[in-house]
Amino acid sequence: MFQQLPSAEICQRARLSRDARFDGLFFTGVFSTGIYCRPICPATAPKEENVRYFASALAAAAAGLRPCLRCRPESAPGSSPWRGTATTLTRAMALIDAGALNATDEHTSEQAQTQAQAMEALAGRVGVGSRYLRKLFCEHLGMSPKAFGDYRRLLLAKALLHQTSLPITDVAFAAGFGSVRRFNEVFRERLALTPSAIRAASKVKDAGIRLNLSFRPPYDFMQLRAFFMARAIPGAEWFSNDAGEACYGRTLRVAGDAGWFEACLQAGKNALAVTIYPGGRVSALSQWLAEIKRVLDVDANLSLIHEHIQAPMPDGVVLNTMTLPGAGSFFEAACRAVLGQQVSLAQATRLLGLLTDETSDEVELGGRRCRVFPTAEQVASATLESLKMPGSRKKALLEMAALFSRSPQPDDAALLGVKGIGPWTVSYARMRGLSDPDILLAGDLVVKQKLKAMGWAKAPDTLMGQVSPWGSYLTLALWHTDL
Structure with missing residues (x-):
C-alpha cells in the first residue's frame, strides 16, 4: 500500500483531541456535509457514524468530498516522503507538485499535444513508460496524473486566494493553470465555488506572496535556524526580518531565476509564515514552494523518524533527532563538501563566503x-585567487564546477571521477543538496567517533540497514547528540 492509514481508533482519538502530530497523515471525510477536514479542524467534531478516514486529501477528493473552508486541508503538512514501496509514484507526485505538468491543461489540439509531451517527459524522468505511470496513479490514487495535477494546482490556488492578495488572474498562473478559463472551470467542478467567492471571504490585506507552511510537532525551527546560522553565506542568508524577529531567509535560484524567501515561526501555531519573492516570475511559484519545503524539511514526520532510528541505539543513548537542512542546490552542497575537506566548520564557512564574493556580485531582488x-559556470571560469587552500583542492572545485555546468545533476560515478572527490563528498552533497533522506555518513569523523562509542564501529552496514530509509536523520542526530 502506498500510504498506510492509521487505525480507525487512532484516527478517532487524534481528531477528537485535535492532535497536531497527525496533521496531514490522514483526513476526515464528513459525509453528512460533503467535506473533508484535517485532524486539527476547529469545527465541532462530527459524529463517528458520519465520518470515514482517508490516507490522503486526494483519496477524499476522489470520494466526491470538498475541502473544508475552516481548516483548509491544502495547508496541511505533506506526509512522509517515504510512504511505502511506490517510490516511482512518490517521485512522479513530487515532480508534478513542482510543476512538471503545469500549463498543459487546455483542450485545443495544440495543447493536447503539449500535454502528451509533458506526460512522456515526466515518465522518462522517473524511468518508466507513460502507460505504466498512468496505471500507478489509478491503482494507488484512483485518478490520472492529469487529474492529480489539476487537484494539486487547485489546492495551491485555494491557498493563494486565502492567504495572499495576489490578483485572481495572477493566482491562476502562479498555481500553474494554463488559462483563467480552465482555472475557473476546475474550481466549479471540484469546489462548487468560484475563485472570487473564496477571495471575497479572505481577510488578507498584505501585499506580496506570503503563505503559511504547516508542520508537525516536534519540528524545531530554531534548531534548524541555528544549523543554518553556523554555516551561513554572508549576504545570501539572513536570520532576522525587518521587524527584528528571528527568521531564516536566503536567496535561491529556481527555474533559472534568482529570488529569495524568508520564514518566521508563527507564535502559538505549528506553522511557518513564509514570504516569497520568486524572481519576478510568479508562474514558477509551485517550483519555489517545492524547493522551500525541501530546504526547511517541513513535511518531515519526526516522531516516526525518531522512533525508527532510536530503536537500534544502546540503552541510555537518546538521539537528538532534527529535521534535514537542505542546501540551496545540489551544486552548492557539493561546493560546501569540497571546501569542507580537512578543515574546521568555521574555515569551510569562511571559504564559502570568499567563493561567493569572488564569483557573484551583490544584486537587488525584490x-x-x-x-x-554562484552558478557552476561562474565558478568554473573563476581564478579562485581569494581562496587560501591547496591547489589540488582548487583544481577539484573547478573540475567539479565544469561537470555541473554540463549537467545540473551529475551521477555519483561522474562526480567520483573528479580527482579529489571521494564518497564522503558525494554523499554529503546528496544529503543536503538533494535532501536524500537515507545517507548515513559512516566515514565522517564525528559519526565514526559516535558509532565507536556506541559499539557500532565494526558494523555500520548493519546499522544502515536497520535505520533505512532515514540514514540522513541518524547522521544529523549523531552530529548533535552528546554521548
Whole structure:
C-alpha cells in the first residue's frame, strides 16, 4: 500500500483531541456535509457514524468530498516522503507538485499535444513508460496524473486566494493553470465555488506572496535556524526580518531565476509564515514552494523518524533527532563538501563566503540587497585567487564546477571521477543538496567517533540497514547528540 492509514481508533482519538502530530497523515471525510477536514479542524467534531478516514486529501477528493473552508486541508503538512514501496509514484507526485505538468491543461489540439509531451517527459524522468505511470496513479490514487495535477494546482490556488492578495488572474498562473478559463472551470467542478467567492471571504490585506507552511510537532525551527546560522553565506542568508524577529531567509535560484524567501515561526501555531519573492516570475511559484519545503524539511514526520532510528541505539543513548537542512542546490552542497575537506566548520564557512564574493556580485531582488550563490559556470571560469587552500583542492572545485555546468545533476560515478572527490563528498552533497533522506555518513569523523562509542564501529552496514530509509536523520542526530 502506498500510504498506510492509521487505525480507525487512532484516527478517532487524534481528531477528537485535535492532535497536531497527525496533521496531514490522514483526513476526515464528513459525509453528512460533503467535506473533508484535517485532524486539527476547529469545527465541532462530527459524529463517528458520519465520518470515514482517508490516507490522503486526494483519496477524499476522489470520494466526491470538498475541502473544508475552516481548516483548509491544502495547508496541511505533506506526509512522509517515504510512504511505502511506490517510490516511482512518490517521485512522479513530487515532480508534478513542482510543476512538471503545469500549463498543459487546455483542450485545443495544440495543447493536447503539449500535454502528451509533458506526460512522456515526466515518465522518462522517473524511468518508466507513460502507460505504466498512468496505471500507478489509478491503482494507488484512483485518478490520472492529469487529474492529480489539476487537484494539486487547485489546492495551491485555494491557498493563494486565502492567504495572499495576489490578483485572481495572477493566482491562476502562479498555481500553474494554463488559462483563467480552465482555472475557473476546475474550481466549479471540484469546489462548487468560484475563485472570487473564496477571495471575497479572505481577510488578507498584505501585499506580496506570503503563505503559511504547516508542520508537525516536534519540528524545531530554531534548531534548524541555528544549523543554518553556523554555516551561513554572508549576504545570501539572513536570520532576522525587518521587524527584528528571528527568521531564516536566503536567496535561491529556481527555474533559472534568482529570488529569495524568508520564514518566521508563527507564535502559538505549528506553522511557518513564509514570504516569497520568486524572481519576478510568479508562474514558477509551485517550483519555489517545492524547493522551500525541501530546504526547511517541513513535511518531515519526526516522531516516526525518531522512533525508527532510536530503536537500534544502546540503552541510555537518546538521539537528538532534527529535521534535514537542505542546501540551496545540489551544486552548492557539493561546493560546501569540497571546501569542507580537512578543515574546521568555521574555515569551510569562511571559504564559502570568499567563493561567493569572488564569483557573484551583490544584486537587488525584490527590494533587498543580497548575494546569490554562484552558478557552476561562474565558478568554473573563476581564478579562485581569494581562496587560501591547496591547489589540488582548487583544481577539484573547478573540475567539479565544469561537470555541473554540463549537467545540473551529475551521477555519483561522474562526480567520483573528479580527482579529489571521494564518497564522503558525494554523499554529503546528496544529503543536503538533494535532501536524500537515507545517507548515513559512516566515514565522517564525528559519526565514526559516535558509532565507536556506541559499539557500532565494526558494523555500520548493519546499522544502515536497520535505520533505512532515514540514514540522513541518524547522521544529523549523531552530529548533535552528546554521548
